[in-house]
Amino acid sequence: MSKKILIATDKPFASEAVKGIKNVIDQAGYELVLLEKYTEKQQLLDAVANVDAAIIRSDIFDNDVFEAAKQLKIVVRAGAGFDNIDLEAATSHGVCAMNTPGQNANAVAELAFGLAVYAVRNFYNGTSGTELAGKKLGIHAYGNVGRNVARIAKGFNMEVYAFDPFLSAEAIEKEGVKAVKTVEELYSTCEFVSLHIPATAETKNSINYELLNKLPKKALLINTARKEVINEAEIVKLMEDRIDVKYVTDILPSNHAEMAEKFAGRYFSTPKKMGAQTAEANTNAGIAAANQIVDFIKNGNECFRVNK
The missing domain is CATH 3.40.50.720 (NAD(P)-binding Rossmann-like Domain)
Incomplete structure (x- = not known):
């Protein structure tokens, strides 16, 4: 069965970034699942229920999300900061959490x-x-x-x-x-x-x-x-x-x-956090996240792991 990779972004990636991520996932033989501009937490809980990996931006991955994500093995925050991920909950649910340092x-x-x-x-x-x-x-x-x-x-x-x-x-x-x-x-x-x-x-x-x-x-x-x-x-x-x-x-x-x-x-x-809000950073971080997921699934590489 093909691995399912979720992009869950209430503030979506640029379209070029999504294309780049999809290309990486397609080449690996995996399936892309896309959840953008969601407005209710339940939408996120439903989306994570049967995926193997997730790419997020500032989206909150707390214990509720990990409880709902029965198949999840890795979540990657496309960016340097990762305080939106409950690292203890990730660890207790056997999920590897990563960031993409340097891309932004x-x-x-x-x-x-x-x-x-x-x-x-x-x-x-x-x-x-x-x-x-x-x-x-x-x-x-x-x-x-x-x-x-x-x-x-x-x-x-x-x-x-x-x-x-x-x-x-x-x-x-x-x-x-x-x-x-x-x-x-x-x-x-x-x-x-x-x-x-x-x-x-x-x-x-x-x-x-x-x-x-x-x-x-x-x-x-x-x-x-x-x-x-x-x-x-x-x-x-x-x-x-x-x-x-x-x-x-x-x-x-x-x-x-x-x-x-x-x-x-x-x-x-500024009215909102915008340090990483460039087309280049958006694309770089998203594609890096996809590559890290593929490397983790295929080779077990945990280089950018941020939880224990």
């Missing part, structure tokens, strides 16, 4: 600089702004996105610093980036900080008043990571106390209306 990295990095330029030019309000050249940029987490941010920053002639507790200073500095020993050092050194940390128990609410208050004068915080890492109440207090600080993000805060009203000219958020 350039798209997110480019958006970070789009936001940065927008902010330093005073949101294009016609007044005189500043330049990025010669400024210190701190990269908080030096993974795939962080590396792309560093590459672009060098083109802007910025002085680039990075902090990542999981990498050695040698690994960072061999790429022409200055490694700092602590997160506090990063924030006290750099006028610009670009966030690329995941949302974990350790990082949630970690970007708080105490840390942000270490920023030099006329600082800019850029968040293309996760909403949960920001302590939203404390960033409001920080921006009230520090009228020199700007904040730009592509994750709409829960207190967006308050921030937009209080900090007009110093704050901007």
Whole structure:
């Protein structure tokens, strides 16, 4: 019996991405099942009931989904973040969960600089702004996105610093980036900080008043990571106390209306998370997910597994 591979996306892939995924699945001799723009969880529960693998984007795969997915062996999040998958539930149901690291990295990095330029030019309000050249940029987490941010920053002639507790200073500095020993050092050194940390128990609410208050004068915080890492109440207090600080993000805060009203000219958020929303990233991540599923089914390759 042919393996069934589900694409479950309430926010669909671009049509080119679906074609690319279908081509990979067809060549493997598997069957594609497509669920797009669903509006009820029951639609997802019905769709997963008899499939062997699933490709998702920001769709929630919780215990209910795994309970319904009796044949499921692998779920791949087409993108770097995977906090929409209940990893413990996946493990308890014998399902391998994966992400597709690096496929969206350039798209997110480019958006970070789009936001940065927008902010330093005073949101294009016609007044005189500043330049990025010669400024210190701190990269908080030096993974795939962080590396792309560093590459672009060098083109802007910025002085680039990075902090990542999981990498050695040698690994960072061999790429022409200055490694700092602590997160506090990063924030006290750099006028610009670009966030690329995941949302974990350790990082949630970690970007708080105490840390942000270490920023030099006329600082800019850029968040293309996760909403949960920001302590939203404390960033409001920080921006009230520090009228020199700007904040730009592509994750709409829960207190967006308050921030937009209080900090007009110093704050901007996109209406929805859009770091990976390019045709290229969309296609790359989807096809990577399909290839990883085929490799897992045929060869048992668990290279990008994120659960235990």
